[in-house]
Amino acid sequence: xxxxxxxxxxxxxxxxxxxxxxxxxxxxxxxxxxxxxxxxxxxxxxxxxxxxxxxxxxxxxxxxxxxxxxxxxxxxxxxxxxxxxxxxxxxxxxxxxxxxxxxxxxxxxxxxxxxxxxxxxxxxxxxxxxxxxxxxxxxxxxxxxxxxxxxxxxxxxxxxxxxxxxxxxxxxxxxxxxxxxxxxxxxxxxxxxxxxxxxxxxxxxxxxxxxxxxxxxxxxxxxxxxxxxxxxxxxxxxxxxxxxxxxxxxxxxxxxxxxxxxxxxxxxxxxxxxxxxxxxxxxxxxxxxxxxxx
Numbered sequence: 001x002x003x004x005x006x007x008x009x010x011x012x013x014x015x016x017x018x019x020x021x022x023x024x025x026x027x028x029x030x031x032x033x034x035x036x037x038x039x040x041x042x043x044x045x046x047x048x049x050x051x052x053x054x055x056x057x058x059x060x061x062x063x064x065x066x067x068x069x070x071x072x073x074x075x076x077x078x079x080x081x082x083x084x085x086x087x088x089x090x091x092x093x094x095x096x097x098x099x100x101x102x103x104x105x106x107x108x109x110x111x112x113x114x115x116x117x118x119x120x121x122x123x124x125x126x127x128x129x130x131x132x133x134x135x136x137x138x139x140x141x142x143x144x145x146x147x148x149x150x151x152x153x154x155x156x157x158x159x160x161x162x163x164x165x166x167x168x169x170x171x172x173x174x175x176x177x178x179x180x181x182x183x184x185x186x187x188x189x190x191x192x193x194x195x196x197x198x199x200x201x202x203x204x205x206x207x208x209x210x211x212x213x214x215x216x217x218x219x220x221x222x223x224x225x226x227x228x229x230x231x232x233x234x235x236x237x238x239x240x241x242x243x244x245x246x247x248x249x250x251x252x253x254x255x256x257x258x259x260x261x262x263x264x265x266x267x268x269x270x271x272x273x274x275x276x277x278x279x280x281x282x283x284x285x286x287x288x289x290x291x292x293x294x
Contacts, residue, residue, distance in 0.1 A: 015029055027078060030070055032063060042068070042109045042287065045119060052072055087210040093125075125226055134232060140236075164203050175190060227257065238266060239278075
């Protein structure tokens with residue numbers, strides 16, 4: 001049984017650039033431990049219009065337990081490069097494989113939230129040997145074209161908050177008032193999804209055009225068809241967010257999952273959609289229990 005002792009964290013959010021294509025680098029936030037024991041790493045992937053910082057609390061807990069964690073900013077997100085094109089699942093999957101290879105990781109545990117989960121499904125469809133295990137967090141369970149009646153409804157319902165030109169101080173105050181239970185690190189992680197102008201106003205780092213391109217890519221992906229491509233141990237983390245229809249859709253998908261991805265185990269948490277930020281301790285413990293301890 002893996003020891004429960006906590007080890008000293010050597011790196012807290014060190015950032016490494018990794019080239020994924022000519023002239024395009026993604027930034028990877030690295031959390032490692034210095035106890036000298038080689039353990040299988042975790043690669044953490046964020047959702048659409050989000051960023052790697054939302055994994056900070058989970059990554060810190062994994063590293064404290066002795067397991068290296070690498071949180072990736074997708075292209076166009078966070079502090080990664082923002083090329084003009086490549087905002088589709090095939091390119092994001094290729095970027096993921098390039099990050100794993102560029103970091104010299106051998107079959108890590110891939111963990112993806114929302115869009116990140118869909119990218120994992122896309123990546124393993126062509127590179128089944130890329131991971132030793134996967135975790136799909138609030139993603140990869142229900143296809144967007146099953147969740148929404150039309151693409152237009154999908155684009156409308158998932159649209160980015162209209163914050164262009166809002167002073168950063170106003171956005172911070174709005175988030176603090178709307179989500180008073182959020183710890184400071186989560187507020188900072190959320191704000192890391194925005195650029196701040198010289199005048200102190202904000203804009204999404206992911207542009208509206210790139211956001212729409214990614215939503216369209218999600219719309220055509222058939223997640224159930226990708227499930228049989230997962231031939232490694234899989235953990236699916238689903239959240240009961242209080243949205244009755246959305247929870248029912250995930251429950252229905254769960255019923256179909258066993259026959260198509262028999263290696264999967266499903267765990268439910270009561271949370272908002274960003275379950276890895278809202279319930280970070282529980283998520284980290286579930287990851288350790290599934291892939292590290294024992």
